[in-house]
Amino acid sequence: MDVSGGRGQPRPGNDESAEHTGPEAPAPGGTGDAPTAPSAPTPADAKDARPEGPTPDAGAPAPESGTPQDTGAAPDHGPPAHGRDRAPEHPEPPADRPARAPAGRPEHPDHPFAHSGSGKGQAPQRPEERRRGGLLMGRPFGVPVYVAPSWFLVAILITWVFGGQIDRVLPELGAASYLVSLFFAVAFYASVLVHELAHTLAALRFKLPVRRIQLQFFGGVSEIEKEAETPGREFVLAFVGPLLSLVLAGLFYLGLLAVDPSSVPGVLLAGLMVSNLIVAAFNLLPGLPLDGGRMLRAVVWAITGKPMTGTVAAAWVGRALAVCVLIGLPLLTQSGALGSDAVDNVGMDTVLDALLAAILAAIIWTGAGNSLRMARLREHLPELRARTLTRRAVPVESDTPLSEALRRANAAGARALVVVDGDGVPVSLVREAAIVGVPEHRRPWVPVGTLAQDITDGMRVSAELAGEELLDALRATPATEYLVVEETGEIYGVLSAADVERAFVKAMARPS
Secondary structure (H helix, E strand, O other): OOOOOOOOOOOOOOOOOOOOOOOOOOOOOOOOOOOOOOOOHHHHHHHHOOOOOOOOOOOOOOOOOOOOOOOOOOOOOOOOOOOOOOOOOOOOOOOOOOOOOOOOOOOOOOOOOOOOOOOOOOOOOHHHHHHOOOOOEEEEHOOOEEOOOHHHHHHHHHHHHHHHHHHHHHHHHHOOHHHHHHHHHHHHHHHHHHHHHHHHHHHHHOOOEEEEEEEEEEEEEEEEEEOOOOHHHHHHHHHHHHHHHHHHHHHHHHHHHHOOOHHHHHHHHHHHHHHHHHHEEEEEOOOOOOHHHHHHHHHHHHHOHHHHHHHHHHHHHHHHHHHHHHHHHHHHHHHHHOOOOOOOOOOOHHHHHHHHHHHHHHHHHHHHHHHHHHHHHHHHHHOOOOHHOEOEEEEEEEEEEHHHHHHHHHOOOOOEEEEOOOOOOEEEEOOOOHHOOOEEEEEEEHHHHHHEEEEOHHHEEEEEOEEHHHHEEEEEEEEOOEEEEEEOOOOEEEHHHHHHHHHHHHHHHOOO
8 A cells, every 4th residue: 555645636635523522531441451542423424514615814714713622732832933024925826736625525614724733742642651651660572561659559568468467477587577578569569460471472472462561559451452353362361361370379389388388488488379369369250350351251252243242241240240349348358258257346457448348349340431431432443534534635835825825725625734845745744733823914924834844754644544553553653744645645635633632532422
């Protein structure tokens, strides 16, 4: 597919820009539940409501006034003019490259330019890409591993609680028991990392990209960017994590047989064996966002043939599981069913158990809800098309005054300007935010070339791109505008990153 651009008559795009309807999308859920793409509105929805014909304003329409749209970057209200001190002559539009709209398609309204942020803004990104991952610990298998700040709080808590238990078992250690407990906390999270690496290796084996692994409060998360293609792969991808935790528990048990259980190595091996058994058992619970929930999703998907049905079933089981944890865990602890003595009165331990249950229930409930939202996004993924979101564009030469370029764009119902050389080859894109920063009385003196951003190879995208392929292309080269070309290299129009981001937000608000 030829996406390198080229010469010739530009074909105006669709001018379909989604409305900015809400806040940013939420972060993804657990392993493999990252959102895959935003969704664009269908062309028919926008075309039917579009008024016809631009209304020029004194021959040189000003960009739409108001607050710039939220694109994640501050608007670039740069210097109002660069270069010339006198007004150049106003050249007529070249006869061999007239700006026109396709027949039968209504023109755009009278405000041809929307505000799309600064010329060096970020391409649309999934929300989790905007957050810091924490402390980078390494890149096993090329996947970055981060330790979130919340991990340090949990490590301190584990050191305090487990250190007290070691002090009762091995009182001769004294204060050194807390050093042993700190070693246990690190070793436990190393086991969690091995659990997540199992998910990562399975994903890489199935050619699913993994964005990162993050160790955080109550465990870890492997952020897999794409969904497994079959329910069988989905099941394997979810099962390998708990399986490896069980294997680690078995290895620690074998090590425990070779040492004195009342020694420091024996206490550590016993603690790691029990903790890995708990991790495996907890993750096998059949509700999203846990691994058992993804296994349940795979089973329902295989039976019904519909991945969305599997997601809905596993997510609601996850929510029911959250309620059971919230109510059942404190009751089990107080009754002594988990191995401790029964408690008749309400003390500090009971309050801590209730708090722990509330935190676990909130994590499960939120993860299940996120899984549902991500599944709805995947349903709308095919609707996100470069051809749908592309704005009409007109070609202008770099020395064309801004007022004249806007007049041509308004006459053609276009909302973007492409700077071309003498042979008609596109060389740069005029930044909308820079246009906004130029006062109207200065526009006859400002050449469009001073407001343009050079087109790099990554800023040329094919009009045939859609869904996740389109998002990947935009994330690879962050910019605010992209040149959209046909397979033949003919100019189709200009794609604004702000339009794609608004389409993402709109997709989050749409029902399944």
